[in-house]
Amino acid sequence: xxxxxxxxxxxxxxxxxxxxxxxxxxxxxxxxxxxxxxxxxxxxxxxxxxxxxxxxxxxxxxxxxxxxxxxxxxxxxxxxxxxxxxxxxxxxxxxxxxxxxxxxxxxxxxxxxxxxxxxxxxxxxxxxxxxxxxxxxxxxxxxxxxxxxxxxxxxxxxxxxxxxxxxxxxxxxxxxxxxxxxxxxxxxxxxxxxxxxxxxxxxxxxxxxxxxxxxxxxxxxxxxxxxxxxxxxxxxxxxxxxxxxxxxxxxxxxxxxxxxxxxxxxxxxxxxxxxxxxxxxxxxxxxxxxxxxxxxxxxxxxxxxxxxxxxxxxxxxxxxxxxxxxxxxxxxxxxxxxxxxxxxxxxxxxxxxxxxxxxxxxxxxxxxxxxxxxxxxxxxxxxxxxxxxxxxxxxxxxxxxxxxxxxxxxxxxxxxxxxxxxxxxxxxxxxxxxxxxxxxxxxxxxxxxxxxxxxxxxxxxxxxxxxxxxxxxxxxxxxxxxxxxxxxxxxxxxxxxxxxxxx
Numbered sequence: 001x002x003x004x005x006x007x008x009x010x011x012x013x014x015x016x017x018x019x020x021x022x023x024x025x026x027x028x029x030x031x032x033x034x035x036x037x038x039x040x041x042x043x044x045x046x047x048x049x050x051x052x053x054x055x056x057x058x059x060x061x062x063x064x065x066x067x068x069x070x071x072x073x074x075x076x077x078x079x080x081x082x083x084x085x086x087x088x089x090x091x092x093x094x095x096x097x098x099x100x101x102x103x104x105x106x107x108x109x110x111x112x113x114x115x116x117x118x119x120x121x122x123x124x125x126x127x128x129x130x131x132x133x134x135x136x137x138x139x140x141x142x143x144x145x146x147x148x149x150x151x152x153x154x155x156x157x158x159x160x161x162x163x164x165x166x167x168x169x170x171x172x173x174x175x176x177x178x179x180x181x182x183x184x185x186x187x188x189x190x191x192x193x194x195x196x197x198x199x200x201x202x203x204x205x206x207x208x209x210x211x212x213x214x215x216x217x218x219x220x221x222x223x224x225x226x227x228x229x230x231x232x233x234x235x236x237x238x239x240x241x242x243x244x245x246x247x248x249x250x251x252x253x254x255x256x257x258x259x260x261x262x263x264x265x266x267x268x269x270x271x272x273x274x275x276x277x278x279x280x281x282x283x284x285x286x287x288x289x290x291x292x293x294x295x296x297x298x299x300x301x302x303x304x305x306x307x308x309x310x311x312x313x314x315x316x317x318x319x320x321x322x323x324x325x326x327x328x329x330x331x332x333x334x335x336x337x338x339x340x341x342x343x344x345x346x347x348x349x350x351x352x353x354x355x356x357x358x359x360x361x362x363x364x365x366x367x368x369x370x371x372x373x374x375x376x377x378x379x380x381x382x383x384x385x386x387x388x389x390x391x392x393x394x395x396x397x398x399x400x401x402x403x404x405x406x407x408x409x410x411x412x413x414x415x416x417x418x419x420x421x422x423x424x425x426x427x428x429x430x431x432x433x434x435x436x437x438x439x440x441x442x443x444x445x446x447x448x449x450x451x452x453x454x455x456x457x458x459x460x461x462x463x464x465x466x467x468x469x470x471x472x473x474x475x476x477x478x479x480x481x482x483x484x485x486x487x488x489x490x491x492x493x494x495x496x497x498x499x500x501x502x503x
Contacts, residue, residue: 026416027359030366030423034079035072037370041377042069048381059434062385070377079369080362084109086372094372103375105368105422107321108212109361111328112418113354115207118328118335119161120353121346122293125339127286128157132170134282136177143181147247148240150174151195155236158199160297162208162417164454164462167196171469176270178247184257185266186480187247189470193463194455194484198239201451201488202232205301207324208360209417209447215321216425217439222305224440227499231448235488242484258476266471289335296331300324360418367422380427387431396500399435401493403428403442407449415459417450438503441496448492452485 024032047064049057070076078096085106087098094103122128132153139146154170157163175188203210204225214221250257259266303319317323336346374380391399407424414420424446429439454460456478467477 026363026414026419027366029414030363030370030419031076031080033423034366034369034373035076037373037379038070038072038076038079038377041067041373041379044377044379044382046378046382047385048378049384056433057381057384057430059388062381062388064382065378068376068378070373075373075376079372080366081369082372083368083370084365092375092378094376103372105216105364107325108215108422109364111207111211111321111325112357112361112364114325114328114332115161116357116360117350117354118296118332119166120356121332121336121339121341121349122289123166123353124341124349125286125289125335127282127289127293128166129169130282130286131290133173136173140177143178143183144244144247146174146177147187147191147244150191151198151240151243152236154192154195155199155202155232158196159202159204159206159232160199160294162200162203162206163196164200165465167192167462168465168469171466172270175470179267179270182251182254183247184250184254184259184263185270185470186258186472186477187243187250189466189472189477190243190246190481193466194239194243194481195236196462197451197455198235198488199232200454201448201492202228202235203447203451204228204232205297206447207300209421209450210443211324212364212418213421213425213443213446214440216421217429217443219439219443220304220306222301224438224444224499227440227444227495228447231444231492231495235491238487238491239484242487246480258480259472262471269471285338285340288338292331292335292338296328299327299331303327360416363416363419364422367419370423371426383427384431384434387427388434391431391435394435396435396437396503397497399432399437400441400445400496400500403432403437403445404449404492404496407446408453411450411453412457412459415450415454415457417447417454420450421446436503437500441499441503444499445492445496448496452488452492455488456481456485 045064046067047062050061052058082094082096083104085102085104086094086096087100088094088103089098089100132150135150135153136146139149154163154167157167170192171189174191175185178188178191179185200206200209205211205221210228211221214223254260254263257263300319303317303323306316306318307314308316332350333346336349341349371380374383391402394402407420410420410424414423425442428442428446432439432442454462456463458464458474464474467474
């Protein structure tokens with residue numbers, strides 16, 4: 001999954017501890033934003049837009065209303081609770097004691113928790129690990145083709161379920177094989193890191209990025225999938241070419257390796273793990289589990305796509321988070337039964353997996369609390385109005401690009417993709433409608449910016465953890481990867497601009 005909530009660890013030097021500046025956790029940043037939002041309600045003018053029949057703000061109808069400042073301490077503390085299960089009444093006020101429409105994101109949070117259990121059960125069976133391990137074993141002697149094949153496999157994991165932390169288990173295996181074949185540690189690390197990262201950047205049905213962002217933008221997860229597929233396929237092709245070119249250069253001239261000075265040390269280190277992937281056996285049960293694992297995401301896609309609206313004459317289920325949650329819960333049980341897990345083992349494994357994503361669920365509640373404070377203080381529409389005036393007639397294509405550029409620093413500040421989606425979508429989606437930019441482009445801009453930032457930012461546990469396993473200094477990786485980041489950024493801007501012009 002692509003959510004990061006921790007910074008880099010402290011460095012130990014002898015008996016002394018060397019402290020380095022690190023950003024606070026996503027929890028702290030988001031709660032600080034709640035307090036700032038509460039303070040803002042005392043100074044920012046309150047205002048509202050008129051709404052159309054679909055409940056969307058109508059451009060040009062903004063009007064100031066009586067101020068409704070929020071209590072700094074009480075409302076800030078209760079904001080995350082309202083962010084999870086607050087109810088919006090007919091006046092627009094959000095409170096957990098109201099009667100009306102659910103405003104909180106408890107449905108999204110529960111979905112994330114169940115997805116965690118689903119992934120936990122699947123990983124417990126060893127099916128994913130065995131599948132990739134067997135693939136690596138089969139490609140021995142054909143290591144050159146390992147680069148495009150494995151990067152594609154990892155990208156599929158990234159684009160479907162946001163494969164991130166799970167990839168750390170494969171670094172040593174892949175790097176060992178690549179070093180034995182005459183490449184270097186950076187090549188092996190890049191296969192895993194860039195494969196998963198580009199897959200997440202071009203997320204198609206990733207529930208942690210695309211799913212949550214689409215939910216808060218009030219569009220199906222399938223909306224905009226064509227543009228995201230273009231980013232995924234073209235971006236992956238660029239990434240594969242970039243890594244293969246470097247690998248071929250290292251193969252021809254080992255002195256050209258960015259970690260050449262560590263060659264002897266790395267060979268000795270990874271030699272001890274040379275047999276880590278040997279004798280990898282994949283059972284028929286694990287093959288079945290992998291099939292069912294993929295089927296779970298296909299069923300989710302079928303359930304959420306509005307086939308009738310697309311003119312396709314097949315039943316439309318109109319699923320959303322409650323139905324998707326139930327579906328993954330059922331598939332968790334099915335996979336557990338296929339693996340012949342005992343009842344106690346299945347439930348405990350599910351709970352452990354769910355617990356690993358509890359932090360993400362809490363982030364969603366905290367992030368949604370910011371919107372609660374702004375809505376109750378009636379300053380959300382004021383912020384929209386300021387943005388409407390500032391952008392003016394900037395044009396659809398330019399607006400799509402500006403959105404992407406805005407999400408880049410926000411992704412550094414809030415590296416949690418779920419938290420950023422929860423904070424930004426309630427404002428950015430209505431703003432896009434003012435200039436007639438489809439909400440799907442807002443989702444694409446968000447996930448692409450978050451994806452490219454999580455390929456290199458030092459606050460990413462996946463980046464720093466993967467490089468640490470590979471024994472690749474962060475500075476050298478950064479100098480090597482920046483051209484690829486530039487290419488991916490240009491690709492995203494072109495797709496967003498084209499999508500806006502064709503809308």
